[in-house]
Amino acid sequence: MKTGKGILFLKSFLSSCTTGGCGAKIGPGELSKVLSALPAFHNPNLLVGFDASDDAAVYQMSEDTAIVSTVDFFTPMVEDPRTFGRIAAANALSDVYAMGGSPLFALNLVCYPEREELQALGEILAGGAEKLLEAGAVLCGGHSIYDREPKYGLAVTGYLNPQKIWKNNTPQPGDQLILTKPVGVGIIMAALRGEMAEPEAIEAALTSMQRLNKYAAEKMHHFPVHACTDITGFGLLAHAREMAGKETSVVLYPSQLPYMPQAYTYAEGYLLTAAGQRNRNFMEGAVDFGETSFPLQELMLDPQTSGGLLFSVPKAYGEEALSAIQEAEPQARIIGEVLPRFDLPIILR
Amino acid sequence: MTTIDALGQVCPIPVIRTKKAIEGLGEEGGVVAVLVDNDIARQNLQKMASGMGLQSEYTQKENGVIEVTIVVGEGCVLENDQTAEDSGLVIAIGRDTMGEGSEELGRILLKSFIFSLRELTPPPTHLLFFNSGAQLTSSDSNSLEDLKAMADQGTSIQTCGTCTNYYGISDKLGVGEIANMYGIVTIMAGAKRLINI
Numbered sequence: 001m002k003t004g005k006g007i008l009f010l011k012s013f014l015s016s017c018t019t020g021g022c023g024a025k026i027g028p029g030e031l032s033k034v035l036s037a038l039p040a041f042h043n044p045n046l047l048v049g050f051d052a053s054d055d056a057a058v059y060q061m062s063e064d065t066a067i068v069s070t071v072d073f074f075t076p077m078v079e080d081p082r083t084f085g086r087i088a089a090a091n092a093l094s095d096v097y098a099m100g101g102s103p104l105f106a107l108n109l110v111c112y113p114e115r116e117e118l119q120a121l122g123e124i125l126a127g128g129a130e131k132l133l134e135a136g137a138v139l140c141g142g143h144s145i146y147d148r149e150p151k152y153g154l155a156v157t158g159y160l161n162p163q164k165i166w167k168n169n170t171p172q173p174g175d176q177l178i179l180t181k182p183v184g185v186g187i188i189m190a191a192l193r194g195e196m197a198e199p200e201a202i203e204a205a206l207t208s209m210q211r212l213n214k215y216a217a218e219k220m221h222h223f224p225v226h227a228c229t230d231i232t233g234f235g236l237l238a239h240a241r242e243m244a245g246k247e248t249s250v251v252l253y254p255s256q257l258p259y260m261p262q263a264y265t266y267a268e269g270y271l272l273t274a275a276g277q278r279n280r281n282f283m284e285g286a287v288d289f290g291e292t293s294f295p296l297q298e299l300m301l302d303p304q305t306s307g308g309l310l311f312s313v314p315k316a317y318g319e320e321a322l323s324a325i326q327e328a329e330p331q332a333r334i335i336g337e338v339l340p341r342f343d344l345p346i347i348l349r
Numbered sequence: 350m351t352t353i354d355a356l357g358q359v360c361p362i363p364v365i366r367t368k369k370a371i372e373g374l375g376e377e378g379g380v381v382a383v384l385v386d387n388d389i390a391r392q393n394l395q396k397m398a399s400g401m402g403l404q405s406e407y408t409q410k411e412n413g414v415i416e417v418t419i420v421v422g423e424g425c426v427l428e429n430d431q432t433a434e435d436s437g438l439v440i441a442i443g444r445d446t447m448g449e450g451s452e453e454l455g456r457i458l459l460k461s462f463i464f465s466l467r468e469l470t471p472p473p474t475h476l477l478f479f480n481s482g483a484q485l486t487s488s489d490s491n492s493l494e495d496l497k498a499m500a501d502q503g504t505s506i507q508t509c510g511t512c513t514n515y516y517g518i519s520d521k522l523g524v525g526e527i528a529n530m531y532g533i534v535t536i537m538a539g540a541k542r543l544i545n546i
Contacts, residue, residue, distance in 0.1 A: 190360070190361040191361070193361065193362065194361050194362060194365040196365065269368070270364055270368055270396075270397040270400060270401070271361050271364065271365065272360055272361055272364045272393040272396060272397060273360050273361055273393075274359045274360040274361075274387070274389045274390065274393070276360075277360065277389045277392050277393050277396070278389060281389075281392070294400055
């Protein structure tokens with residue numbers, strides 16, 4: 001992870017970027033204002049479109065094949081360009097896994113400052129290519145333009161069986177919720193920007209962000225999955241709310257939440273991110289926080305870059321599915337359950 | 350007052366800098382003013398302040414600048430809210446003598462002045478003590494009885510904490526409460542009439 005030269009190249013970018021990773025996402029509330037004004041596209045083959053706010057689009061090609069398509073890019077959140085490339089690719093691929101699909105091929109999206117050394121760009125792309133190889137997908141092209149801030153990401157295409165789409169908002173009362181990665185990377189990356197992060201914390205966050213969701217997803221292909229999504233810059237609570245939809249309420253257990261221990265400490269010390277507060281504003285009136293402590297609230301609102309998967313599975317399979325996932329992701333936990341709809345979509349207990 | 354210019358900075362930087370400034374104030378407290386240019390940073394600063402049990406407020410300035418003021422310190426917080434509404438006569442005493450000339454005479458005059466204040470109707474709403482005036486509220490002040498009597502009648506008596514620290518008499522406060530400069534300024538600004546000694 002330490003390629004000395006690259007660190008030097010990107011140091012100047014990182015300080016020039018206002019916000020990195022998924023923390024740079026346009027707020028969910030702001031975004032929906034604009035999207036609601038767009039025309040709705042109706043096509044019987046479009047099984048999942050953007051009106052569903054799902055992780056990726058799904059388009060049916062034949063009775064047993066659908067393609068899943070997604071695009072993701074952002075500004076650097078780390079200094080090392082190769083690490084940034086890996087994280088961006090893991091993040092872009094994640095949406096395919098979150099739909100229950102397998103990635104086939106990908107295109108690079110690159111914005112890069114004219115004045116910067118091209119070698120760092122090479123490192124970014126090499127990092128991305130590494131992750132595509134690991135995913136078993138093919139890199140087949142891309143597009144690059146000059147820009148003041150570097151940005152990198154991929155458009156990824158995968159496939160799945162249209163009978164087995166993992167939508168994000170179709171959980172059923174009685175389900176249990178499994179989260180596959182610990183939360184807290186947003187707070188740790190913020191601590192890094194504030195030059196307050198401990199090396200172990202940075203290491204844990206970088207490892208987690210580079211980790212493909214492939215392994216957890218593969219385990220779950222052997223279980224009935226009612227719903228699945230990946231945790232992004234909107235934070236765990238926003239995704240839980242999306243999952244709850246209008247028909248169910250989601251109960252989360254703060255005591256079971258997997259998180260990076262240093263992130264808890266930083267949150268306790270009021271290391272507060274802009275994206276975390278935007279997420280809190282977005283969730284206003286949708287969450288009964290109960291007695292949940294402030295640091296745990298912040299962790300549940302923390303913007304994740306390349307976050308874990310959130311699965312909703314029938315209770316009868318919950319423990320067995322968790323054990324299977326833990327073979328690949330030891331920090332996975334059952335973090336909640338799905339109930340018939342109450343007043344609020346999210347209840348923390 | 351410590352002012353932090355966090356214009357153009359996004360969280361966590363404004364909250365990190367503010368927290369360091371608050372911690373840098375130490376036990377005597379003070380006021381931290383933070384300039385930010387986005388409302389999310391304002392929200393985070395106030396979230397931190399309320400989490401730390403501190404009072405905060407903000408004002409919207411020109412060109413999208415928001416000034417967040419955080420009060421750090423004991424005693425003054427509730428007083429501020431009351432005075433904003435009903436400061437009547439405020440007497441600020443910044444010395445331990447009255448008038449120019451003999452110091453000995455000055456001390457006698459000031460004691461007499463404070464004694465005479467007891468007879469005023471209505472009584473002063475606030476007595477503020479700072480610099481060497483802080484000696485008058487300490488436990489070995491010879492005006493202590495008069496001041497206690499006024500406190501019993503509802504006069505708010507506040508002494509500058511920085512000053513008691515400076516004179517090493519913080520643990521000898523005989524009447525009223527410790528205030529910081531923000532509290533003192535707020536009371537003065539809200540006064541209907543202000544007498545400076």
